[in-house]
Amino acid sequence: MAHRINLNMVENGLDFISKSLQTIERPDEDLKYSLINLHAGIQLLLKEILFQEHWSLIFQSIESADKDKLKSGDFISVNYDTLIKRLQKISGIKFDENLLDMMDWLRKERNKTEHYHFVVTADVLKSNIVKLFAYLIPFIKSEMIETELIDSDDERFSEIQEYLNEFDEYVKERLQLIQKKLKNVDVILQCPICNQETVEFTDETDAFCYFCDGNIKNFTEQYIDSFVDRYSHVMDGGEDPLLECPECDLETFLCLDGYQYVCLTCGVKPTQDNLTTCNGPRCNEKLIYRRYSDDGGYEADFCNICMDYFKHA
Ligand SMILES: [Zn+2]
Ligand SMILES: [Zn+2]
Numbered sequence: 001m002a003h004r005i006n007l008n009m010v011e012n013g014l015d016f017i018s019k020s021l022q023t024i025e026r027p028d029e030d031l032k033y034s035l036i037n038l039h040a041g042i043q044l045l046l047k048e049i050l051f052q053e054h055w056s057l058i059f060q061s062i063e064s065a066d067k068d069k070l071k072s073g074d075f076i077s078v079n080y081d082t083l084i085k086r087l088q089k090i091s092g093i094k095f096d097e098n099l100l101d102m103m104d105w106l107r108k109e110r111n112k113t114e115h116y117h118f119v120v121t122a123d124v125l126k127s128n129i130v131k132l133f134a135y136l137i138p139f140i141k142s143e144m145i146e147t148e149l150i151d152s153d154d155e156r157f158s159e160i161q162e163y164l165n166e167f168d169e170y171v172k173e174r175l176q177l178i179q180k181k182l183k184n185v186d187v188i189l190q191c192p193i194c195n196q197e198t199v200e201f202t203d204e205t206d207a208f209c210y211f212c213d214g215n216i217k218n219f220t221e222q223y224i225d226s227f228v229d230r231y232s233h234v235m236d237g238g239e240d241p242l243l244e245c246p247e248c249d250l251e252t253f254l255c256l257d258g259y260q261y262v263c264l265t266c267g268v269k270p271t272q273d274n275l276t277t278c279n280g281p282r283c284n285e286k287l288i289y290r291r292y293s294d295d296g297g298y299e300a301d302f303c304n305i306c307m308d309y310f311k312h313a
C-alpha cells in the first residue's frame with residue numbers, strides 16, 4: 001500500500017511555512033528566505049493532497065512512476081503548473097482565484113531570487129506574503145484539516161496561526177476580507193481564540209468565527225473564561241455578570257454593552273427594550289421578557305416561579 005510510505009510532506013511543509021515567518025520581519029536580503037521557504041512549504045502541502053489521491057500523481061510523468069524511485073526520492077516530481085492542474089482536475093480542488101494569483105506571484109518572485117539580484121522592496125513583499133496567508137490559512141483548513149490530512153490540533157499549524165494573529169498586517173488583511181460577511185451579522189461577539197470581534201453566535205454548538213474561519217469548540221466556556229469577569233463580582237460583592245436566561249433559565253445570560261443581551265447557551269439576543277425584571281416575591285428580580293399590551297404600553301409581569309406562587313397561594 002502506498003499509504004505506508006511516509007514522505008513527511010505535511011511535517012516538512014509546515015516546517016518550511018513556519019520558517020518563512022521567522023524571516024518575514026527581518027530587513028531586505030533575509031526576506032528572500034521567506035519567499036523560498038514559503039514556496040517550498042506550500043508545494044509540499046499541495047503535493048500531499050495529490051499523493052493521497054494516488055502516489056503516482058506526484059511524478060511529473062506518470063508513465064515513469066515507480067515505487068522504488070518514490071521511496072528513494074530519485075524522481076522528477078510534478079512541476080507547479082501540473083500540480084495545480086491535477087489538483088483541480090483530478091482531486092476536484094476549487095481554488096480561490098485570489099489564492100491562485102498570490103501563489104503564482106510567489107512562484108515568480110521566488111524564481112527571481114535565484115536568477116537575479118534581489119531588488120523588490122521589503123514593504124511590497126511583506127504585504128503580498130501576508131495577503132497570501134490570508135487566503136492560504138482558510139485553504140489549509142478546508143482542504144487539509146477538515147479532510148484530516150493535518151491534525152486539527154497540530155502544534156506547528158497552531159503556532160503559524162498564533163504568529164499571524166499577532167501580526168498587524170495580517171490581521172488587517174483578514175478583517176478586510178471578512179468585512180462584507182460580518183455586515184450581515186447583527187450581534188457580533190469577541191473570539192477567545194483570535195481576540196477579534198468576529199464571532200457569529202447561534203447557540204452553544206454553533207459559534208462561527210469569521211476571522212478564524214471555523215466553528216469555535218467549547219465557545220461558551222472559553223468566552224466566559226476569557227471575557228467575563230466573575231472574580232471581581234465575588235471580591236466586591238457586585239452583581240454577577242452572568243444572569244439567568246429568560247429563555248433557557250441557565251446562568252449564561254450576559255449584557256454586552258448595557259443594551260444588547262445574549263445567552264451563551266441558547267443564543268437568544270434580546271435588547272434592554274425587550275426585557276424587564278420580575279417584581280414578584282419568590283425570585284430575586286429575575287429578568288423576563290417584557291410583554292407589551294394592546295395600547296402600546298407594557299404590563300406588569302412576573303416570572304414563572306412567582307406566577308406559580310400566586311396560583312397556589
Ligand atoms: Zn477567531
Ligand atoms: Zn438561554
Ligand SMILES: [Zn+2]
Nearest residue numbers: 278283303306
Ligand atoms: Zn419572579
